[in-house]
Amino acid sequence: MEPEVITLARQLIEKPSYTPDDAGCQPLLMNRLGGQGFQGEHQRIGEVDNVLMWHGEQPGPALMFLGHTDVVPPGELSAWKHHPLSAHVESGVLYGRGVADMKGSVAAMVLAMEKFVAQNPNHPGKVALMLTSDEEGEAINGVRQFMPEMAHKHHFDYCLVGEPSSGQKLGDTVRVGRRxxxxxxxxxxxxxxxxxxxxxxxxxxxxxxxxxxxxxxxxxxxxxxxxxxxxxxxxxxxxxxxxxxxxxxxxxxxxxxxxxxxxxxxxxxxxxxxxxxxxxxxxxxxxxxxxEPFHCQDEAYKQALAASIRQITGTEPEFNTGGGTSDGRFVAPHGIATMELGPINKTIHQVNECEKISHLVQLENIYLDLIHRLLLQP
Structure with missing residues (x-):
């Protein structure tokens, strides 16, 4: 039987959400989480869709996952082994544009939040997911503009961005900042x-x-x-x-x-x-x-994420600030400890973008374990 995180990832991959078109990804997730008690606020800025979905209002730690539903164009279709929107599964690997950057992460975040809330309906603190359809483009009408208003309405202690940070093994690299x-x-x-x-x-x-x-x-x-x-x-x-x-x-x-x-x-x-x-x-x-550059120096948060990675994968993560930029640069200035953890980055923006099914299942479990550690064991 197909893991639920893969089913959701496939539903997202099948939508042609080329920047800045969300193509219905965010409504799909809002309807899904709304049926499980999550609240949501959607804001369209120009041609860009932005949404924040959250659960919990009690005092306590607050964690926000951050992702994007837009993807880069596929390029020449004939170069693909499978159609980039087919979300094809073969030999334990899920193929499709955006599976690694970053619809796989988004699916894992959603499943992790769902399971946490189902297990802990009256949990302390808050768990949330912010999404934009303008990360791969100019990044003007996305998190850059959406975050200031949401930060005024909501308090968050931690942010985890689902960008594909991993190199050789899932969880081997965590970005603790960006230049x-x-x-x-x-x-x-x-x-x-x-x-x-x-x-x-x-x-x-x-x-x-x-x-x-x-x-x-x-x-x-x-x-x-x-x-x-x-x-x-x-x-x-x-x-x-x-x-x-x-x-x-x-x-x-x-x-x-x-x-x-x-x-x-x-x-x-x-x-x-x-x-x-x-x-x-x-x-x-x-x-x-x-x-501007950002740098997470919250040692307790770093230790919690490292412990979650070790618990699920047995891998000891390396903390670094490599890579380009991410939407985390628009979150950290609000005083929120921000890091990045996502799938293997070898095939992002390439023909035949793919990720192992087992990796996405593990990623969901890392996210779930992290929520437990931050909200229930602060």
Whole structure:
């Protein structure tokens, strides 16, 4: 007989919820949990659907699971072994777009909450699930906007994000934070001219070359025990006036800082300006903060999650801050201890995305064990 977590995961995978379209995933879960005594609040912002479902209002610890129902497009369908929306099961493996990132986690969270409430209908504290359909996209109208209002209405002590954190074995990696992501657009001014008369022009590509070399080698900070040093990477370079015989008048550079809590937007901006000034460049800067870094330092929460992983899988988890960004960056600033634990990440955003059935069953049990530890054994 198919585990119930797999049945629910398949129902979610079959829905074409490509960002920002929820495609009915959230109503399915709201109706399901609503029939078991959960309350819910839905908010549509632009084309994005957001929902918070919770159970319990008594004093006590409060845990919120965080996930998303949107998935990335499947790409060329002919490259898939099975249709990405077929939720095909073969040899103990569930295939489908979003099974690992992160409809499998969402199903496991729902089943864990259901079982906990069925076993403990008058439990202390609160258990909740927040979902958005805008995590894989611009992440503007999702948790970024939804969380502040919900944080004003609800108190939460802990948040567990279901992003696929595991590497080789389920539960071998827990993200205890993420680096911040800061984009900068640099415009270097030169002087346009004819390539045959370079003495009458100032090529901004050559003017910026030594500064770019220094930026690539510069040590922005040293990081700390959980975070690597801040990195600076150029992602786009643009120059040219549309003709091969014109020296461009400006050079446009797009770059990104992935930074530890040891730095800030202000400190990075000051260091960048010092380098550009030192090279006597005429420049303009514009900034876009994608998300500030967050770092869970709640040792009791970390120990509880590690104990749940050991209890279910026998694996000793590694705590780190690797990977890109997640919606956890919009939760942690509200004073909520935030970590991430989810399925194996080897096939996310790839053709033939998949996850073992046994892993999703174990994940459900880890989540359930964690709820018990945080709410009943604080």
């Amino acid at each position: 911040g992501s800061l984009h900068v657009h640099i415009t270097i001014q030169g002087k346009q001219g004819h390539v045959a008369y370079p003495q009458l022009a100032a090529n901004p590509v050559f003017l910026a070359a030594s500064a770019l070399d220094e930026l690539g080698r510069f040590a922005w900070d040293q990081g700390n025990a959980d975070f690597p040093p801040t990195s600076f990477q150029v992602s786009a370079v643009e120059a040219g006036a549309g003709a091969p015989n014109i020296i461009p008048g400006e050079l446009k550079i797009t770059a990104n800082f992935r930074y530890a809590p040891t730095s800030s937007q202000d400190s990075l901006a000051a260091q960048l300006q010092q380098i550009l000034d030192r090279h006597q460049l005429n420049y303009e800067l514009s900034w876009q903060l994608s998300g």
